[in-house]
Amino acid sequence: MSLSSLFRRLNFxxxxxxxxxxxxxxxxxxxxxxxxxxxxDWGYPPVILASTAAALGYGVEIFFTFYGLQLxxxxxxxxxxxxxxxxxxxxxxxxxxLMMVLPGMEGMATSMMKxxxxxxxxxxxxxxxxxxxxxxxxxxxxxxxxxxxxxxxxDFIDGIELGGAAAFFExxxxxxxxxxx
Amino acid sequence: MSLSSLFRRLNFxxxxxxxxxxxxxxxxxxxxxxxxxxxxDWGYPPVILASTAAALGYGVEIFFTFYGLQLxxxxxxxxxxxxxxxxxxxxxxxxxxLMMVLPGMEGMATSMMKxxxxxxxxxxxxxxxxxxxxxxxxxxxxxxxxxxxxxxxxDFIDGIELGGAAAFFExxxxxxxxxxx
Amino acid sequence: MSLSSLFRRLNFxxxxxxxxxxxxxxxxxxxxxxxxxxxxDWGYPPVILASTAAALGYGVEIFFTFYGLQLxxxxxxxxxxxxxxxxxxxxxxxxxxLMMVLPGMEGMATSMMKxxxxxxxxxxxxxxxxxxxxxxxxxxxxxxxxxxxxxxxxDFIDGIELGGAAAFFExxxxxxxxxxx
Numbered sequence: 001m002s003l004s005s006l007f008r009r010l011n012f013x014x015x016x017x018x019x020x021x022x023x024x025x026x027x028x029x030x031x032x033x034x035x036x037x038x039x040x041d042w043g044y045p046p047v048i049l050a051s052t053a054a055a056l057g058y059g060v061e062i063f064f065t066f067y068g069l070q071l072x073x074x075x076x077x078x079x080x081x082x083x084x085x086x087x088x089x090x091x092x093x094x095x096x097x098l099m100m101v102l103p104g105m106e107g108m109a110t111s112m113m114k115x116x117x118x119x120x121x122x123x124x125x126x127x128x129x130x131x132x133x134x135x136x137x138x139x140x141x142x143x144x145x146x147x148x149x150x151x152x153x154x155d156f157i158d159g160i161e162l163g164g165a166a167a168f169f170e171x172x173x174x175x176x177x178x179x180x181x
Numbered sequence: 182m183s184l185s186s187l188f189r190r191l192n193f194x195x196x197x198x199x200x201x202x203x204x205x206x207x208x209x210x211x212x213x214x215x216x217x218x219x220x221x222d223w224g225y226p227p228v229i230l231a232s233t234a235a236a237l238g239y240g241v242e243i244f245f246t247f248y249g250l251q252l253x254x255x256x257x258x259x260x261x262x263x264x265x266x267x268x269x270x271x272x273x274x275x276x277x278x279l280m281m282v283l284p285g286m287e288g289m290a291t292s293m294m295k296x297x298x299x300x301x302x303x304x305x306x307x308x309x310x311x312x313x314x315x316x317x318x319x320x321x322x323x324x325x326x327x328x329x330x331x332x333x334x335x336d337f338i339d340g341i342e343l344g345g346a347a348a349f350f351e352x353x354x355x356x357x358x359x360x361x362x
Numbered sequence: 363m364s365l366s367s368l369f370r371r372l373n374f375x376x377x378x379x380x381x382x383x384x385x386x387x388x389x390x391x392x393x394x395x396x397x398x399x400x401x402x403d404w405g406y407p408p409v410i411l412a413s414t415a416a417a418l419g420y421g422v423e424i425f426f427t428f429y430g431l432q433l434x435x436x437x438x439x440x441x442x443x444x445x446x447x448x449x450x451x452x453x454x455x456x457x458x459x460l461m462m463v464l465p466g467m468e469g470m471a472t473s474m475m476k477x478x479x480x481x482x483x484x485x486x487x488x489x490x491x492x493x494x495x496x497x498x499x500x501x502x503x504x505x506x507x508x509x510x511x512x513x514x515x516x517d518f519i520d521g522i523e524l525g526g527a528a529a530f531f532e533x534x535x536x537x538x539x540x541x542x543x
Contacts, residue, residue, distance in 0.1 A: 038450030067450035085266030085447030088219030266447030269400030
């Protein structure tokens with residue numbers, strides 16, 4: 001996919017995305033991301049930042065490790081968001097913690113966030129991840145956590161490499177920006 | 182505000198702050214922060230690091246996005262801290278999780294943290310944010326999340342710019358330090 | 363400890379660690395980590411990344427602050443992991459939130475993670491921290507949080523320096539990679 005068509009798709013899928021004139025010219029910069037979280041909300045920053053940077057001409061690598069490995073599964077419908085422990089989450093009505101632990105509340109918060117994102121035209125995690133794949137973002141799954149949590153790499157999307165922390169530094173050491181998410 | 186008076190105020194408001202002799206001379210360095218969390222505790226790192234770096238002569242930008250937008254509201258009295266899901270939080274007495282979900286416990290943890298900070302002479306989030314404003318820290322609100330969570334930018338403090346992830350990379354790409362908080 | 367023996371120990375203690383041929387030659391690079399979390403799971407990334415980078419020849423500093431100060435205590439047996447608010451945590455059986463708040467569940471999740479790590483041959487946090495000490499990773503405790511949460515530095519392992527955020531920037535400003543964990 002060409003950079004200009006990636007720009008157009010990002011403008012379409014990420015409301016608020018603003019292309020910078022001339023930005024794709026700085027083709028040498030590199031962004032390294034460590035993606036460690038696997039909830040519906042925290043799954044967004046890695047793929048939004050990676051696809052945006054790729055559109056700007058950056059070379060990008062995401063190292064998925066710890067709970068972040070959840071983001072590599074082909075089917076992401078299992079991802080959930082929890083209001084527990086995060087009083088900063090905007091809720092439609094103020095809700096006591098005691099109510100949030102009731103059966104079904106996590107599912108309800110997840111549905112609410114998904115339908116709000118749909119209504120606002122925000123792309124799904126799968127779509128943004130696909131943008132990353134098309135933009136040739138390099139995706140690596142952390143070997144240690146794959147072993148520890150017994151992930152089956154056959155459940156991952158195609159083209160995922162396995163690597164250790166040392167392999168990550170090979171890319172991060174040359175990167176202009178490194179983010180631990 | 183001059184750098185030396187900023188230093189003096191930081192020495193006053195952030196216990197443990199240590200000015201480095203000669204540090205303000207390295208006026209060319211840049212720090213980019215992505216502030217994504219909106220609880221009372223996680224609101225501190227962005228403004229402490231930003232104001233400290235500004236006092237050391239850094240150019241600083243904070244990109245507020247996701248739950249981090251809560252930190253831009255004029256009135257921050259709604260920010261809370263939750264002990265749920267964070268067994269690392271020092272509690273005055275060990276407390277079973279079941280008790281932490283009872284009505285009023287989040288409010289109690291919030292009051293306790295606030296009064297401890299006051300007793301120890303730690304500045305409030307509003308004061309530290311004001312230090313950032315005075316030190317000309319550039320503050321940007323992420324357009325996508327503003328739209329998604331229906332934040333009203335009229336609720337934000339003055340001087341906040343709206344921008345997308347691409348605009349963030351314009352600054353981050355030139356920064357010496359980039360932190361995702 | 364020589365770099366080659368550190369490599370061997372990392373290969374032994376961190377499954378999935380892969381030494382890069384020739385990597386120890388790039389001895390000038392620097393990694394700065396801010397370690398802010400103090401749970402059993404989030405204690406791993408700082409010490410794994412720091413010890414790996416040190417083995418690759420990096421100069422490494424970890425600035426422990428906020429809940430991250432828990433990681434400096436001599437005895438780490440108090441560290442816990444909580445499934446609350448983290449629906450991404452792989453659980454042996456799906457479990458409703460209501461059940462997770464019952465007495466003993468946090469302790470059970472902690473035991474389960476520890477025994478899984480042991481079974482998979484992952485080193486303990488204490489062992490990985492010891493690797494960092496041997497590899498001369500520079501460890502600093504954030505003065506402000508030590509004061510705020512009334513940590514007793516006598517409870518910390520030996521060789522920990524106290525410092526403020528400004529001191530951290532002295533190292534971070536020269537680092538190739540800076541991670542906020």
